[in-house]
Each structure stands twice: as structure tokens, then as C-alpha cells.
Amino acid sequence: MCSQFLNTQSAVQAGPNDMSTEQKELTQTPLLKIWVPGMGSSLGQRRGSSRPQFTNCPTMIVMVGLPARGKTYISKKLTRYLNWIGVPTQVFNLGQYRREVVQTYKNYEFFRPDNEDAMKIRRACASSALKDIANYFTKEQGQVAVFDATNTTRERRGVIISFAKERGYKVFFIESVCDDPEIIEANIMQVKLSSPDYENYDKEEALVDFLKRIDCYKLSYVPLDEEKDRHLSFIKIFNVGSRYLVNRVQDHIQSRIVYYLMNIHVTPRSIYLSRHGESELNLLGRIGGDSGLSSQGLKYAKALAEFIRGQSIKDLKVWTSHMKRTIQTAEALGVPYEQWKALNEIDAGVCEEMMYEEIQATHPEEFALRDQDKYRYRYPKGESYEDLVHRLEPVIMELERQENVLVICHQAVMRCLLAYFLDKSADDLPYLKCPLHTVLKLTPLAYGCKVESFYLNIQAVNTHRDRPTNVNIARKTEEALQTVPEHQ
Amino acid sequence: MVRSVRFVILTENETKRHRTADIYRHIFILSLSLCLMAVCMTNCPTLIVTVGLPARGKTYISKKLTRYLNWIGVPTKEFNVGQYRRECVKIYKSFEFFRSDNEEGLKIRKQCALAALNDVRQYLSVEDGHVAVFDATNTTRERRATIMRFAEQNGYKVFFVESVCEDPRVIAENIVQVKLGSPDYTDRNTEEAIQDFMKRIKCYENSYQPLDEDLDRELSYIKIMDVGQRYLVNRVLDHIQSRIVYYLMNIHITPRSIYLCRHGESDLNVRGRIGGDSGLSPRGKEFAQCLGRFIQDQNIKDLKVWTSQMKRSIQTAEALGVPYEQWKTLNEIDAGVCEEMMYEEIQEHYPLEFALRDQDKYHYRYPKGESYEDLVQRLEPVIMELERQENVLVICHQAVMRCLLAYFLDKSAEELPYLKCPLHTVLKLSPVAYGCKVESIYLNVEAVNTHRDKPENVDISRLPEEALLTVPPHY
Numbered sequence A: 001m002c003s004q005f006l007n008t009q010s011a012v013q014a015g016p017n018d019m020s021t022e023q024k025e026l027t028q029t030p031l032l033k034i035w036v037p038g039m040g041s042s043l044g045q046r047r048g049s050s051r052p053q054f055t056n057c058p059t060m061i062v063m064v065g066l067p068a069r070g071k072t073y074i075s076k077k078l079t080r081y082l083n084w085i086g087v088p089t090q091v092f093n094l095g096q097y098r099r100e101v102v103q104t105y106k107n108y109e110f111f112r113p114d115n116e117d118a119m120k121i122r123r124a125c126a127s128s129a130l131k132d133i134a135n136y137f138t139k140e141q142g143q144v145a146v147f148d149a150t151n152t153t154r155e156r157r158g159v160i161i162s163f164a165k166e167r168g169y170k171v172f173f174i175e176s177v178c179d180d181p182e183i184i185e186a187n188i189m190q191v192k193l194s195s196p197d198y199e200n201y202d203k204e205e206a207l208v209d210f211l212k213r214i215d216c217y218k219l220s221y222v223p224l225d226e227e228k229d230r231h232l233s234f235i236k237i238f239n240v241g242s243r244y245l246v247n248r249v250q251d252h253i254q255s256r257i258v259y260y261l262m263n264i265h266v267t268p269r270s271i272y273l274s275r276h277g278e279s280e281l282n283l284l285g286r287i288g289g290d291s292g293l294s295s296q297g298l299k300y301a302k303a304l305a306e307f308i309r310g311q312s313i314k315d316l317k318v319w320t321s322h323m324k325r326t327i328q329t330a331e332a333l334g335v336p337y338e339q340w341k342a343l344n345e346i347d348a349g350v351c352e353e354m355m356y357e358e359i360q361a362t363h364p365e366e367f368a369l370r371d372q373d374k375y376r377y378r379y380p381k382g383e384s385y386e387d388l389v390h391r392l393e394p395v396i397m398e399l400e401r402q403e404n405v406l407v408i409c410h411q412a413v414m415r416c417l418l419a420y421f422l423d424k425s426a427d428d429l430p431y432l433k434c435p436l437h438t439v440l441k442l443t444p445l446a447y448g449c450k451v452e453s454f455y456l457n458i459q460a461v462n463t464h465r466d467r468p469t470n471v472n473i474a475r476k477t478e479e480a481l482q483t484v485p486e487h488q
Numbered sequence B: 001m002v003r004s005v006r007f008v009i010l011t012e013n014e015t016k017r018h019r020t021a022d023i024y025r026h027i028f029i030l031s032l033s034l035c036l037m038a039v040c041m042t043n044c045p046t047l048i049v050t051v052g053l054p055a056r057g058k059t060y061i062s063k064k065l066t067r068y069l070n071w072i073g074v075p076t077k078e079f080n081v082g083q084y085r086r087e088c089v090k091i092y093k094s095f096e097f098f099r100s101d102n103e104e105g106l107k108i109r110k111q112c113a114l115a116a117l118n119d120v121r122q123y124l125s126v127e128d129g130h131v132a133v134f135d136a137t138n139t140t141r142e143r144r145a146t147i148m149r150f151a152e153q154n155g156y157k158v159f160f161v162e163s164v165c166e167d168p169r170v171i172a173e174n175i176v177q178v179k180l181g182s183p184d185y186t187d188r189n190t191e192e193a194i195q196d197f198m199k200r201i202k203c204y205e206n207s208y209q210p211l212d213e214d215l216d217r218e219l220s221y222i223k224i225m226d227v228g229q230r231y232l233v234n235r236v237l238d239h240i241q242s243r244i245v246y247y248l249m250n251i252h253i254t255p256r257s258i259y260l261c262r263h264g265e266s267d268l269n270v271r272g273r274i275g276g277d278s279g280l281s282p283r284g285k286e287f288a289q290c291l292g293r294f295i296q297d298q299n300i301k302d303l304k305v306w307t308s309q310m311k312r313s314i315q316t317a318e319a320l321g322v323p324y325e326q327w328k329t330l331n332e333i334d335a336g337v338c339e340e341m342m343y344e345e346i347q348e349h350y351p352l353e354f355a356l357r358d359q360d361k362y363h364y365r366y367p368k369g370e371s372y373e374d375l376v377q378r379l380e381p382v383i384m385e386l387e388r389q390e391n392v393l394v395i396c397h398q399a400v401m402r403c404l405l406a407y408f409l410d411k412s413a414e415e416l417p418y419l420k421c422p423l424h425t426v427l428k429l430s431p432v433a434y435g436c437k438v439e440s441i442y443l444n445v446e447a448v449n450t451h452r453d454k455p456e457n458v459d460i461s462r463l464p465e466e467a468l469l470t471v472p473p474h475y
Helices: A071-084 A094-101 A116-138 A154-167 A181-192 A203-218 A252-263 A295-311 A324-331 A356-362 A364-372 A385-401 A411-422 B005-011 B020-030 B058-071 B081-088 B103-126 B141-154 B168-179 B190-205 B239-250 B282-298 B311-318 B343-349 B351-359 B372-388 B398-409
Strands: A026-028 A035-037 A059-064 A089-093 A144-148 A170-177 A234-238 A243-247 A271-275 A317-320 A405-409 A438-445 A448-455 B046-051 B076-080 B131-135 B157-164 B221-225 B230-234 B258-262 B304-307 B392-396 B425-432 B435-442
Touching: A026 B311, A035 B311, A059 A071, A059 A154, A059 A252, A071 A089, A071 A144, A071 A170, A071 A252, A071 A385, A071 A411, A089 A094, A089 A116, A094 A116, A094 A144, A116 A144, A116 A154, A154 A170, A170 A252, A181 A203, A234 A252, A243 A252, A252 A385, A252 B239, A252 B372, A271 A295, A271 A411, A295 A324, A317 A324, A324 A405, A356 A364, A385 A405, A385 A411, A385 B239, A405 A411, A411 A438, A411 A448, B046 B058, B046 B141, B046 B239, B058 B076, B058 B131, B058 B157, B058 B239, B058 B372, B058 B398, B076 B081, B076 B103, B081 B103, B081 B131, B103 B131, B103 B141, B141 B157, B157 B239, B168 B190, B221 B239, B230 B239, B239 B372, B258 B398, B282 B311, B304 B311, B311 B392, B343 B351, B372 B392, B372 B398, B392 B398, B398 B425, B398 B435
Parallel strands: A059 A144, A059 A170, A089 A144, A170 A234, A271 A405, A317 A405, B046 B131, B046 B157, B076 B131, B157 B221, B258 B392, B304 B392
Antiparallel strands: A026 A035, A234 A243, A243 B230, A271 A438, A438 A448, B221 B230, B258 B425, B425 B435
């Protein structure tokens, strides 16, 4: 949704009322291609913060809910999403703190409300987690911390609120309420039984113990209340999303979080990612452009059609970009498909349709800068991977809403989408391997995503260029071109 | 919707000089809804039904939502039952018309509702409407059941938007802002009108059955409480409902102003060239200084300043001496192969493109560039954030400013590309009643005119003089 906040720069002038006629000349930063006032020609220097301004102070997201209500699922998914759109976010899972202190989990008795010793330990864990959160905000430049615990009593939430207030953090509660026993049991089966807590239990015993564990919390559970908690900012999610109560959304990031939470679902489905078939420009080792499929590419399109038919996917949606090669690929499927301009390949600006050899010859500095920071580097008059992520956010949002989807796109685009699903960092993203003629099938599983890779056995050129060893601007041509894949 | 390449190639009869890629591009010109909304166009139309006592902002929400949906490309229309009633009962006498024991009144009101529903059916099933907003109190379960039966018969999805508010100040302010100016009260003085309207509200209160968490658990709805403090959202079925909920949760009614202006005159402007990334001309720099003084004089509380990432808008913002945020999405429309050309050159090198653009300026996409339609899609997050914010100054570009202005002033896709957004002029937009007040402030620094009107002859075979008829003068 909001690519606008990336590459943000707050330029603060020296004097607030300095309206002198002398206007500083603007220069464009070499990497991000951002116009900044009065700089020297030193490359790579940036003035001011380019961090997104989603919110002006750190935000604590506090989960609330009985065990097995999806809190950790939501925490992890939300964190993955926020990091992908560029908001540094981290989960702080209280259960993990507890497991570190109490090395071996015996049984549910630990969670009995009258177990004084355990209570002491649990309180200490909470303090420890809060301390780490403060550290994350102040020393590690975190912007959002997700405090993943039951937080089922008003008292515990009060402690968190005071903690946040003292330090000037915003607090946003996410409560998951569910009384459908089927959902709870499915939950337990999916993620609890494989927890380190239940390594030595058999399934039946584990289920019984966990249900008793939930009972320990039920007595003291005080849900967020419409009246009593009317001054708090929160979203209450009922029965896995059939209903939401949203109270006092304070700012942009909270609004985006609410929108995201209202769009995700847990219905089983698969997302298929594939690039277009090999294109004519691919064969020539040229990047970008809008060429058609090569003969191998056409073969792939047909093979893809066969593969899709073989998968027998229910209600499959097919999405392509607006570029000829993806549309040609989709056409071979013989099913309706929808075109998204947002899925177009990264715009290489002045380097469009060039071979890497030519870029090195005509723009050696740019070529080096790109190798230095491939995620943030913006082609002159083009885009960066960072820009791509912003452009793709609505695609991700819609993918979350949908069920079975096949996305036929491009190398850089596929890397961005894959990074979202597999929680890859900005450093890894531009080097993810997305070869031609290979379909990736992503299936949500427990807290993550299962990936199956299907190479459809149609030969294609390799278009993956690894990061060379020497990324210095002063490097030799051979060093720059060391990792360029072969082409005609 | 099927986007079949084959289909279009058969109907295309462009000249041989077109590379196949161009044909694909022309598909985009011909097919209208390739923006994000096309992806999730509901296959069946949606009926949005407002619910709430009088003076709870239902019409405000209806109009605003309709404006937003139309702007993002979803054909939407509102149907206000009050208007139907005014057409039927020419003169409004008093609140007695709305008494729950007024048989005559009830009959007329029911007829009006049915007449409105009939028009809804016409719009959604016969014309090309996608969304209809049924704006009425709809406060009884019985009335809502009638509407749902109607929707079911016609295959429409129903989404309720209920506004609940008990704050007497908000209601009083509401009445003053929009009810007193209603045709119902033209002959009353303020005191009488308020009295009467309060009694009118009372008539509904007794039979009001709000949407209920339990009884209405199968319905799709959003309950807006206390002007957006709290929302209850139930069973969002599809993409459009999800977008509507997101939009409703981001709008507010706190008074504020949005200032729109372009960067100061640029070097390329002066030479009559489009696009590019040039710096300000001397006059442009002067404008930037004037803008700084103007903003200071306006004494705006907590003003946010936004620019694009293009040199000319940043240079303009720099002169203000305040922090500003750069948005890549505010960059000027990408003219692709025509970047930095004069219109005369475009006519010389791409006469076909030039004519196509004049034929449908909104949908036309520059080769390797963008269309206004693309721009709107790109700007949607900006609009969403503008709704969230309060006082904002947006320093942008001609095409971008046209898109933003069209949103605020509810201009159609036909009008949008020809809206006048001259250089060195600030537009101050202030929400007022159901719309937007516009003040245009020319900062008295001369600049070239960059507005090119639609010429008379838009035919591909036209002469260069005819094509260049409306090109503004330049150096």
C-alpha cells in the first residue's frame, strides 16, 4: 500500500526562518537516486534518514488471548509482513523465555494459577522480555515489537501499558477470541504437539495436557472490554476473522496492521510462482525490455499448461504482468487470467535491454554501486528492489485474500514475492534463485511456508548473476563481469 | 475477465509499423479496467446499505464512499431516499410526516424506498454499475429484510454500513452543517429547524433496531461508532468490501485543509518539454520563495509537506525551510519514449500516438510509459494517507495534481486529464458539508502555461497544424 514512505528524507534547514535567496544546489545521491541539497561528489553518502516514517515513535503490539488462539501465528505473520514492507519488527515470544529458564517442561501444573513458584518465574520472564523490547527500540533501531504472550489479565496488561507509557511507546493490542472447539483442536494438532514442550509426550497425552493448560488460564481471563478498555487501541478478532472489533486506531502503521489482519485467512491453499517462459532477450543476455517468448519459452508455456492441469487445482486464479512474455505464457494455459501492471519487471531505466557487458562498458560506476547494495540501488531513471516491494504490496495483500493462485511474473518480481513468503531479508532478496522454467509451489504450513520446486524439464538460459567478489568502483572489467551467466 | 490477446489482434487494424509489443499496449488502451480493481471486481454487483438515525453521517459517508470508488475505477452511484421523498412530497411541512403512526407518511416513504430500489436495479443490472449505495435510515429489521430479499432476487451482494453516535455535540454540529441547508428547511429559521429536526430523529428512535452481533451474525457489515472511535466489522466477503472497510476506517471529519500545488516553473517547462527531471528556472525559484512566505502567512497548524522524488518539487520544498517527505508515487506521469520531448516533436515522431492520446487522454498509455489511469492506481495510497492526515501541502506535478484534484472535486475520467492546474498557483481544499471548498491562490510569479486543451481534430489522419493547434506557447 504505501511505498511512499520508503526513501523518505526529512530535510531540516539550518535556520527555521532562513528565507535567503541563496538556494543550495541539489545533487542526486548515487545509490538511491534521491535529490538532496548541497553535497559534495562523494559517492554513497546520504543525508538524513531514509527510514520509512510510518509512525513517529516505536510501537508495541501486544497479543491477548487464551492458548491455541493463533497468537503466535498472527505474531509471526504480521512481523514477516512488516519487515517486508520495510518496518523493522521483531517478535518476543514469552513461551521461549520460559523454556530457556525452565529447561524441561513437566506438565500443565506449571500454569496453575496457584503455583507461586511458577508465577514468579513467569513474571520474571515477562520483565526480561520487556527489557529486551526496550533494548530493541533504543539500541537496535527497531520500530515495532510484537509481544507474543497470553496477556489475559488486566493486571498484566496494566504492567505493559505503564512500561510503554514511561518510555513513550505506543501500544496496540491484538486479541484473538475463539470458542470453536474444532478450530482449537486443529490448532493444537498443527503447532502445539510439535512444540519442544511435548517432545516426550505421545499425541493423546499432549492434547489432554494442553487442554488442561488452557483451563488454567480460563479462570483469570479478562478479555478486552468495549467499555472498560475504551481508551486503549486494539483489534479483537473473533473466530478466525468472521468478526472484528477495532478501537481507537492511532496512526498509519496501526491502520495498515488492521487492514492486513482483516485480509489474512487460514483456509488451506497453494500459491504457484513462476516466471514467463524464456524470452528472446533472455537468450541474448539482455535485461528488461518487452520481448516475446523464444521457442524454448513457448515449449515451457505448453509444459506449464500440462503441469497445471495435472495439479487439478480448485478454482485457480491466474495472474500475469502487462508484459508480452508473461501474457504469452498465460495464453498457453487456455484459462482466464488477469493482468497486473504492478507485476511488471523492475524498470532498469537507462540500462533497459542492455547486456551486463554493455552496462559495465557504459556505466561502470552504476554497475559497481548495484553490486554494493543491490536491494536499495535504483537504476538511473529506473527502479530499485526497494521500489519494487512497494509496488508489489497490493499484490501481496490480494494474494493473502485469495486462495489458489498462479502468478506468472519476472525474476526480480518473483524474488520480492518469494522473500515475503519465505521471510528473506533485504540482503538475501535480490539474490534468491528464481530460474526460468521452474514453478515454485508455496503452501502455508504451521507458522511458515512449505516450498516445492518443479523444474518442467525445458532447457533455458540461466539469468542469475551472483554478487561478484570485487564490488569496488575501481575494479577491473573482468572482475565486474566475473559472475555474468552465459548467453548467445 | 478474460484478457485474450488473440481477440484484440483480430480487431486491431493498426498500421504495419507496430511492433507486436505495441499491439499489446493497445489492448490496454481498449480494455478499460486493467487497474488493480479489475483483479477483484466482484462478479456480482454490490449493494451498500446505510443504517442509522438521522444526522449520523450516512449521506456524508455515502457521498464520500461513492466519490472514492468512482475515482479508483469502480462505477458507483448513490441513491438517497430522502431525495425521492422530496420529489414525491413537494413541500415538507414538519416532523409529523415521520411519525410512526402516520399511515399516509409511511405509505409514501415505503413507495419512495421501492422506487429507489428500482433505480438501483436499473443501475446495477441494466447500466454498467458495479456498486450502488442505498442511502436511507433503514433502521428497522423489517426494512432491511425487504432490501435483502430484493438483493437476493437480483443477485447482488449486500454490505451494511451503520453509523451509531450518541454524542449530542456531534449530532448538533451535523444538523447545523447539513440539515439547516436542506431543501426541507428553506422556509424555517435556525431555531425552528433544529427543533423540528430533533423531533424528527425522535420519530425514528423508538423503532430503531441496530445491527445486532448475534441476530445479524450472518450479514456483512461495518458498524461505525462515535465517528470512527470504534468499528465492528462482520463477515467481509470480498475485495471490494475489504477496501471499503479500509477506506471508512481511514476517513475522519476533523476540520483541516489540503494545499495542492505544482513545483515551481522548471527549465524544461520553459522550453515546452514534457517530463524529465530538470531543476527550477529563475522564476520557479522565485515561486518557491513566495510559497514559503505564503505558507508562513497561512499559519497552518502542524503542516505536513509532501513532495515527489523529482528535483523540481524537492527544490521547491527546500525553500520552505521545513521538514518534508518524499514520495516516489507522487512522481510525474512517465511519458515513456516521449520523455523530454516538445509536443511538436511528439507530433513529428509519433503522430499516431499523439492522436490516440487526444482521443482518450485518460486511458492512453505512452509507449514504455504510463496512462492517467495508471497514475490513479499509483496515487491511491497517497489519497488514503491524505484522508488520514490533517493539514498537508502536496508539491507535485501537473498530471498528478489533476488526479488528486479529481478525487477531491469528484471529476470524471473524461474531465480529469483536462483540469486546469497552472504553475505558481496553490489550491486550498477544505472539506465543507458534503463536498470540498476550493480556493485558488495565484502567487503572482509569472510562468509559462503548460495546459494543452483537446484539439478539435483528434483523427489519426489530421494535419500537424490541427494536432498542434492547442499547444501552449514556449521558448
